[in-house]
Amino acid sequence: MSDNILKVSGLHAGYGAGDILKGMDLELPHGKIMTIIGPNGSGKSTLAKTLAGLLPARAGTIELDGRSLNELGPPKRVLAGISYVPQEYNVFRNLTVLENLKIAREFMGANGKAARVVDERLEELFPELPKHYRIAAGNLSGGQRQMLAFACALTVRPKLLILDEPSAGLSPILTREVFERVARVNRTGVSILMIEQNAIEALRISQSCIVLSGGRVRACAPAREVLGMKDLNSFYLGNASNHV
Amino acid sequence: MLQTTFNGIVTGVIMALPALAVTLLFGVLKFPNFAVGAMMTVAAYLAFALNAQLGWPLAAATVAAALAMGALCIGIDQVTFKPLRERGAITLMVASLGLGFILENVARFAYGNTARSFAIELARPFRVADVRMNYEQMITIAVSSAAMIAMYVLLTRLPMGRAMRAVADNPSLALVRGIESPKVIRWTWFIAGVLLALGGVLIGMDRALEPPMGSNYLISVFAAAILGGLGSPLGAFVGAIVIGVVSELSTLVIAPNYRIGVPLVAIAVILVFRPQGLFGQPYIRK
Amino acid sequence: MISFLVLIGIVICFSAILALALNFQWGLGGMVNFGLTGFYALGAYAAALLMLKAGANTFVATVGAMAVVAAVCGLVAFVTLRVTEEDYFAIVTLGVGEMLRLVALNEDWLTKGALGLTGVPRPFGAVIAPEYYQYFLLALALVLLLATLWFLNRLARSPFGRLVRAVREDDVVAATLGKNVLWVRVRIFAIGGGIIGLAGSLHSFYYQYIDPTQFSNIVIAYAFMAVIAGGRGAHRGAILGAASVMLLLEGSRFLKDVIPALDSDQLAAIRIIIIGAGLIALLIYRPQGFFREYRLRVDFK
DSSP: OSEEEEEEEEEOOOOOSSSEEEEEEEEEETOOOEEEEETTTTTHHEEEEEEHHOOOOSEEEEETTEETTOOOOOOHHHHTTTEEESSSSSSSSBBHHHHHHHHHHTTSHHHHSSSSSSSSHHHOTTTTTTTTTSGGGSSSOOHHHHHHEEEEEEEOSSSSSEETTTTTTTOOOHHHHHHHHHHHHHHHEEEEEEOSSSSHHHHHHOEEEEEETTEEEEEEEEHHHHHHHHHHHHHHHHSSSOOO | OOHHHHHHHHHHHHHHHHHHHHHHHHHOOSSTTTHHHHHHHHHHHHIIIIIIIIIHHHHHHHHHHHHHHHHHHHHHIIIIIGGGGOHHHHHHHHHHHHHHHHHHHHHHHHSSSSSSSOOOOOOOEEETEEEEHHHHHHHHHHHHHHHHHHHHHHHSSHHHHHHHHHHHHHHHHHHHTOOOOOEEEEEHHHHHHHHHHHHHHHHHHHSOBOOTTGGGGHHHHHHHHHHHHHTTTHHHHHHHHHHHHHHHHHHSOOOOOGGGGGHHHHHHHHHOOOTTTOOOOOOOOO | HHHHHHHHHHHHHHHEEEEHIIIIIIIITOOOOOOOOHHHHHHHHHHHHHHSOOOOOOOHHHHHHHHHHHHHHHHHHHHTTOOOOOOHHHOOOOOOHHHHHHHHHHHHHOOGGGGBBBBOOOTTTTSSHHHHHHHHHHHHHHHHHHHHHHHHHHHHHSHHHHHHHHHHHHHHHHHHHHHHHHHHHHHHHHHHHHHHHHHHHHHHHSSBBOGGGGGGHHHHHHHHHHHHHHOOTOHHHHHHHHHHHHHHHHHGGGGGHHHHSSSSHHHHHHHHHHHHHHHHHHHOOOOOOOOOOOOOOOOOO
């Protein structure tokens, strides 16, 4: 048991020739929320996918609670305690809402069968879900799908939740709703790593902030500090040169 | 006309099983497997060996052949398709074509080209309201329906069935939701093997056993799966019945040997007007 | 022995032409033709029928056969490729090939069905003495093979060739650049079809007797093996691939003498099993083939 739930060192990853992540480091203490911001193409989604195991790390290490994840495939990382919500295509459209919720737990072995899939906590957090149980996820509205994706990620009782742009495509009201729920989930002890374009809203509930640009960490500061900056843009682009 | 429709329903019901196998395999493995016809053939001959040569009752022979075929399919996947998993649909299709040649000719090698039959009592037809049927056809309908119901239960109520649908829906999401895809793939092949074995035996009962018996149905089976929507089990069933009935009805207007033209034209028509079939999802190119 | 080699040489030539066609459609155009056998049969029957029923001479018959197959291929491509999913295209070509085979088998009035067509004339058959004819045919086949090769190479270097490569690389990009992707693909498939027709005509001239059994799965299995062994996209490779595959497998006909216990059906079955296994093994272990394309390096997916 170490201080940090997540520790990333010197991470390199990419899709074809060339790396998108060019050696990045990150430390997330237990129970905290970290927001990652940065321009498009900076590697934010690549980072999320690499942490989830969908992309292999070409160099560097990923440690969850002191345990190295590099050799594990995505399903084993779920067992280890990571849960990832992709930005798009984050629910099974042809399965019903209830099936979506069930499926995340069903393959968790002993952990999975014990408790109810959707326990009281989850019902409390997502009160609108039960009435949609029998509806195919593809027939939900965009906002409802995001909530469902979020709920699914929680059914596995993760230690670390990775959210890729949870507020993407949502109205301002829904956005606020999403962040409120993220904060509530965090209060139950789940550490959260959030990628967001909606920097201000996200930073309001976060403790720390990282700016990713050109595949590297350009800046790292407490969220409050970043929020207080008069010119967020210059911090964003500031010291970082945007050469890819 | 009623007779022809009934015959079409029987054909359709027989095709529903391999059509379902095709659609399951396509959903989970993401490529059309051209070896399914030959797989039916091999399974049918396995049942033949047990039934006509070793004297087992056909039911027992079928069960044994089905289980054997399921296991064989898993093995085939490990050796043939698994090494090619990352290479793209065309490579997998070509490999499946080669596999089909191998399987069909293994049957030919073992049993030659002469037609064989299962060791069962000759059917005595009976009539129901002007339509001639026989006992075997009743069994066929019963077996196929039972298999369909079992599949429905599997896919909707059992975790593995849900996992198969999830992997078909979104493979990478399935991974990050904790689903181990090798396990799902093995189960999919096993189930497909069982379905194909049942289909092969039913064809053998309906017609005869000869090496091309399965491949002859290949286009029709694919037409059924495409009509229903590749990836939709319900669609496979409905599609098969439709193709079966329409094919048979078409013999009233065109020469019987061209029955195969019907599924082909059906595929073309579907592709032009509604590529996702009746129940499929429009294909999203990511 | 020489005779045998000459005859094998002829067979290699038209098999190589067929392999070139597949190579063109698949390796360069990205369209797999699973109905190859059926189109090949179409070419052979078209040539034979034009000569036997319409009294055409061999040249006209060949051109006619090429046109027929090109047209059918073009039509199939046009109807199917409007939905550009390679899976569906494969299934349709499989179906069309099967359909063509059934037509050959069943349309007795046209093709004499299972009995087949006999007495197909040969080019200059009346003019050249029978003892020397096989040499002539070999020379002719070689000339046609080289002509096909030359044609395809010219095509590859032409603006159309660049267009073909651009479409294969990324059809979305090509489309946004205003190129009519569908039309390019139709033309590719049609040109390939014409070449298949040429191979089919040669088949007719060589055997002088055609029936549906000559057009079995072996044809397409050979062609695929040749193309993959040769390295998809490389013309020279396809030819060398065809030669190697043919030699290996025709040579295996001698097995019959070595293993008397097996009957001819079984031997035929073994040969196809070997080809099928060889095909899979090639795909797994040597997908790039044995004869590299040494032009611009291109990524095949």
